[in-house]
Amino acid sequence: MPSRRRTLLKVIILGDSGVGKTSLMNQYVNKKFSNQYKATIGADFLTKEVQFEDRLFTLQIWDTAGQERFQSLGVAFYRGADCCVLVYDVNVMKSFDNLNNWREEFLIQASPSDPENFPFVVIGNKIDVDGGSSRVVSEKKARAWCASKGNIPYFETSAKEGINVEEAFQLIAKNALKSGEEEEMYLPDTIDVANGSQQRSTGCEC
Amino acid sequence: MGSDSESPTSSDDSTSQNPNPNPHPNSTSIDQSLDAIEDQLTSIALAQPNDLASDDPASSSEEEEVFKDAPNGSVLEEENQKERNEGEIVEEEVGVVAAEEEVREEGRLGWRRVNSEVEVDRLSSPSSSGYAGERGSSGGASTASGIEEIGEDRGFDGNGRGEFFDGASDSQAPPWVPGKRHVDEDDASVSWRKRKKHFFILSHSGKPIYSRYGDEHKLAGFSATLQAIISFVENGGDRVKLVRAGKHQVVFLVKGPIYLVCISCTEEPYESLRGQLELIYGQMILILTKSVNRCFEKNPKFDMTPLLGGTDVVFSSLVHSFSWNPATFLHAYTCLPLAYATRQAAGAILHDVADSGVLFAILMCKHKVVSLVGAQKASLHPDDMLLLSNFVTSSESFRTSESFSPICLPRYNPMAFLYAYVHYLDVDTYLMLLTTSSDAFYHLKDCRIRIEMVLLKSNVLSEVQRSMLDGGMRVEDLPVDPSPRSEFSSPHLGQSRIATDSPDRFREAFAGIGGPAGLWHFIYRSIFLDQYVSSEFASPINSSQQQKRLYRAYQKLYASMHDKVIGPHKTQFRRDENYVLLCWVTPDFELYAAFDPLADKALAISTCNRVCQWVKDVENEIFLLGASPFSW
Known part of the structure; x- marks a missing residue:
């Protein structure tokens, strides 16, 4: 039974509009890239099965809209996330500055049990643009921010060229998996007819 | 209305x-x-x-x-229209929700599919969810046209199991049947989209728990969509109960952190479909108790699928019973016809054991009650009986040995477990002794031996078999x-x-x-x-x-x-x-x-x-x- 047990990981992708969240996801899941920009409306969902250390698990990727008008998606969207991916465009300073807001917003909405250690991954995307000459956010700066937020793993990617995308998601999966490990104990009660109260018994399910 | x-x-x-x-x-x-x-x-x-x-x-x-x-x-005759509807279930239901909630005006949330995105690249990777598949949203629907609707019971892929399952049994209580069907399907499959009646259980974080058809993990994207719809409406302080999309009804039932959804084009009334979702939820409670809610409170990302491991058959058998067992909508149980004296004899011996710390003693033959007795003040709801007998009769392992299993009677006490001693006295007849004591196995085994002896001696079992034949x-x-x-x-x-x-x-x-x-x-x-x-x-x-x-x-x-x-x-x-x-x-x-x-x-x-x-x-x-x- 345990060998067949599969894990489902909910991964949320956040970041300003146009930084390439959907493209990253498409490159990762479908190995496709389109130059045409089309805004995500609300959210989009993709799944990908991944093998990791002999375990099969499914990534349920929640690709959200970056526009501000969609930012109040609310608790519902963030609830129960196993990993959060923060994406910015290395060519747009504002998108990097906003990472902090995205992170805060996520922690408020999702209110994970251990916010300090919640697995984030930061991705600086579009490193291919103009051969890197239009870049405004240095890797050093990005890494410094990541370090200041509890050593968030950092990747620089190009969704267009497929650079580092696989690697980034591998780590996303790995970290999500790690955070899912400490599972909640399921301890059902047994009816105590005599006292009219319930006794907690040891969980003995499955 | x-x-x-x-x-x-x-x-x-x-x-x-x-x-x-x-x-x-x-x-x-x-x-x-x-x-x-x-x-x-x-x-x-x-x-x-x-x-x-x-x-x-x-x-x-x-x-x-x-x-x-x-x-x-x-x-x-309605083929074309139906095709269109089927191919676009999601789109339409979202559309309805959106309309009701005035999503666009509020500008808070919409879905890609609401917007007519014509320029989308029509890639449809098998590993992605239907949402990806739907990138060719209208295209996905058009590929479906010309394919006849798949009956609820008929395997689209020529897989005979489908027919066996809901279909061709003549007896009133069809034999136990294999659980999950069409695992290979997901929401990008035309065959999946054409199934007449889907049931889904998912968590409030959008993680799939159960799907009648298809693989839960492959349906993770679809599950997320359902969660998004429910949660979005809830965010507005409202509650989504029913969405009509062409011939389809999408019925929602929210039970704390557990969401249940039925998508059906069987034209059953909303109340019936909702009642079926209630029973599915009850079946889940019977297996796990409502204390799973606590797990979700502490940890919203809690994945309860492992806790339900191996219970596919229980749910599929319950879903199957929606089409043959009137107890599922009458909220009543039925008895095996027996001479009054015979049933009295069975009741008398059950009564004896009920006095010795057994909460309920139930003797059943398939889905029919031979006799049942409860301790003082203990009452058994017909729905609990339905769910319990479904649990027992659908699980092959109960047939082969005497079993002692924790079960919860949702209408009796949804929060806590009872223990069920289950033993088959013959191929169709089984005895269930419910107790609150987790170490009562040997006592209940002794009770069963006594009961079995009396039943044999007083010919109750042979009468039961004759009644089955008659x-x-x-x-x-x-x-x-x-x-x-x-x-x-x-x-x-x-x-x-x-x-x-x-x-x-x-x-x-x-x-x-x-x-x-x-x-x-x-x-x-x-x-x-x-x-x-x-x-x-x-x-x-x-x-x-x-x-x-x-x-x-x-x-x-x-x-x-x-x-x-x-x-x-x-x-x-x-x-x-x-x-x-x-x-x-x-x-x-x-x-x-x-x-x-x-x-x-x-x-x-x-x-x-x-x-x-x-x-x-x-x-x-x-x-x-x-x-x-x-x-x-």
Whole structure:
């Protein structure tokens, strides 16, 4: 039974509009890239099965809209996330500055049990643009921010060229998996007819 | 609801206003109330033979089609429209939600599919969810066209298992069947999209827990969509109950952190589908108790699928029972017909053990109760019995050895476990002893040995087997003159005429097709006893497809009779091209009867009286009497 047990990981992708969240996801899941920009409306969902250390698990990727008008998606969207991916465009300073807001917003909405250690991954995307000459956010700066937020793993990617995308998601999966490990104990009660109260018994399910 | 304002639908409205002063079947007759409205009914029947007060807002012509279409599962004339609807379930439902919630105005949330994204690249990777597949959203639908709708029961891929499952069994209680079907499908599969009835369980974070068809993990994207819809509406302080999208109904049920969704084009009433979701939730509680909620409180990303490991068969068997077991909508249980003394003997020994710390002792044969006894003040809800017997009979492991398993009775106490000792005494007959003590196994084993000995000695088990072979009430056995009393208590000319000269005439006319006056089938539900009795299926209701269709018709009747807005009603007479359906509800009982569509109304009514009398005459054998602690 345990060998067949599969894990489902909910991964949320956040970041300003146009930084390439959907493209990253498409490159990762479908190995496709389109130059045409089309805004995500609300959210989009993709799944990908991944093998990791002999375990099969499914990534349920929640690709959200970056526009501000969609930012109040609310608790519902963030609830129960196993990993959060923060994406910015290395060519747009504002998108990097906003990472902090995205992170805060996520922690408020999702209110994970251990916010300090919640697995984030930061991705600086579009490193291919103009051969890197239009870049405004240095890797050093990005890494410094990541370090200041509890050593968030950092990747620089190009969704267009497929650079580092696989690697980034591998780590996303790995970290999500790690955070899912400490599972909640399921301890059902047994009816105590005599006292009219319930006794907690040891969980003995499955 | 919607249709009650239309004039032709007033048939049972008017009936309901006819008070039935005397509800007892012995002393009164259905004629009194029905005769009074007879003329009215006739004119209605002529004008709109298929119409009927119904809670269904569908128009009367659609009502007709319910019955026309349901058996085949494929309606060719509406093919195109259906294709379109099917291919776009998600799109449409989102559209409806969006419209209701004024999503776009608020500008808070929408879905990609709401927007017509024509430029999307039509890639559809097998590993991605249907959401990805739907990048060619309208394209996805068009590939579907030309493929006939897949019946609920028929495997699209030619996989015979599908047919076996819901389909071709003739017995009333089909044998245990394999659980999950069509695991290879996901929401990008055309076949998956064409299934007539989907059930989903998911968590409030959008993680899939159960899907009737297809692999849960592959459906993770679809599951997320459902969660997004529910949560979005909830964020607005509202609650989504039902979305109609063409022929499809999407029914939502939120139970704390557990979301249940049914997507169906079976045209069953909303109340029925919702009731089915309630039962599925109850089944989950039976396996895990409601304490799973605590896990979600502490950890929203809690994945409960491992806790439900290996229970696919339990759920698929329950879903299957929605189409053959009337207990699923009547909220009553049924007994195996037995001589009164035999059932008494079984009850006596069960009573003995109940005094020794057993909370409930239940002896059942398939889905029918032989006898049951509860400790003082303990009452067992019929739904709990249904879920418990489904749990036991669907799990192969209970058959092969004596078992001791934690179970929860959701209506008794949803928060905590009981322990069930389960042992099969023969191939169909099993004993369940429920206790609160987790170390009572050996005690219950001793109890079982004692019970088994007594049952063998008093021939109860052989009687049970004989009853299984003999079957239950048969419409063709309906007594012409059920009891001497009926002669005195039926002063109506109509009835005495039937009782004397018409039976022969009808026996000729309907030879081999059901009972007198074209009676095909009936279900009688006793309100006090929480029990029902259903006649055996006979020609022409032979195939399980026909049986399912009849149950769905009953179900619809049940829902309309108990409608909260325009009901409850007392009588209903309904004629369409498939049946004459007659329903009679009193404070004591409910009778559902199906007749030949050409059956004479007066005869049908008087036949119902005879059925009630017959049931009354044999109640000692078909019901478990004196089990007062079990009424809830």
